[in-house]
Amino acid sequence: MLEELGISLGTALIILIAMYFIVKWAVRNAIEESSSEISKAVKKGMEKYYKENTSEEEQ
Numbered sequence: 001m002l003e004e005l006g007i008s009l010g011t012a013l014i015i016l017i018a019m020y021f022i023v024k025w026a027v028r029n030a031i032e033e034s035s036s037e038i039s040k041a042v043k044k045g046m047e048k049y050y051k052e053n054t055s056e057e058e059q
Contacts, residue, residue, distance in 0.1 A: 007015075
């Protein structure tokens, strides 16, 4: 199969390893950049949840 593509097994392995680290790096950076936004959204959701539950318990 690799011969049809014109690459050897070693080249394919190197390409796959490089792609793994590139995707890993990109995902890690995306999570780090958006972590503050995610934590703000979670905090707002928790506050809304607590407000809804405390108002139902008081009734």
